[in-house]
Amino acid sequence: MKCPPVVSRMWQANASDPPQSVAKVVLSLDPLRPDEPYQFKMELTQKEPGNVPKSYSLNMFKDFVPMCVFSESNQGKFAVEGKVEHKFDMEPHNENIELYRKLCRERTNRSMIKSRQIQVIDNDRGEHMRPLPGMVSLNASGSKDKKKSTPTKASDVKRTRRDRHELENIIFKLFERQPNWSLKQLVLETDQPEQFMKEILNDLCVYNKRGPNQGTHELKPEYKKSTEPAGTPS
Numbered sequence: 001m002k003c004p005p006v007v008s009r010m011w012q013a014n015a016s017d018p019p020q021s022v023a024k025v026v027l028s029l030d031p032l033r034p035d036e037p038y039q040f041k042m043e044l045t046q047k048e049p050g051n052v053p054k055s056y057s058l059n060m061f062k063d064f065v066p067m068c069v070f071s072e073s074n075q076g077k078f079a080v081e082g083k084v085e086h087k088f089d090m091e092p093h094n095e096n097i098e099l100y101r102k103l104c105r106e107r108t109n110r111s112m113i114k115s116r117q118i119q120v121i122d123n124d125r126g127e128h129m130r131p132l133p134g135m136v137s138l139n140a141s142g143s144k145d146k147k148k149s150t151p152t153k154a155s156d157v158k159r160t161r162r163d164r165h166e167l168e169n170i171i172f173k174l175f176e177r178q179p180n181w182s183l184k185q186l187v188l189e190t191d192q193p194e195q196f197m198k199e200i201l202n203d204l205c206v207y208n209k210r211g212p213n214q215g216t217h218e219l220k221p222e223y224k225k226s227t228e229p230a231g232t233p234s
Helices: 005-013 094-112 133-149 164-177 183-190 194-204 221-227
Strands: 023-028 039-044 055-061 067-072 078-084 087-092 205-207 217-219
Touching: 164 183, 164 194, 164 217, 183 194, 194 205, 217 221
Parallel strands: none
Antiparallel strands: 023 039, 039 055, 055 087, 067 078, 205 217
């Protein structure tokens, strides 16, 4: 027999030893019409709080998968108790349809209630959320160690661009010191952004792709003359 969950839970809650009657089945038939199928009705004998229907119609079926009933003894032995020949499906009887509607409505309302609730904290100064003194010292020391273990790279420092004309003069003075410079050396000497330095070098210098000065920049010929000291033969 297939019964509603509310009835199944009620029967399990009322299980006792010795067992008590929880429902009765009423069989209705018409002696003058023997061809009509029997009408089965189940009535709960115990009163339950709420809108639980008390009467149910039992719809009988014979077209189902054959089943048998087995039992197990305390010694672990199994035995066949019988064969299932009829199947019953329970549904609320027409006389209890209004109670069943109320039960469904209550179930829907309960499912719509939000489980999360907002609670106002009396102590709004946050004293309960403050860490203990021991935890503060541990966190503080841990953060210091972490900072020591991860030094800031020079490339991560944000550099500010100089005026272009001013930067060109600085680059010319650097090339007076030595004729070849790498991009990394010029960035460190001038403390300028790498991308900005590349733009300046593309206009002023030639990049050596091979030879003894491979990977360095040197001034273009037209700028070399302007940086040569006076009196130096060209």
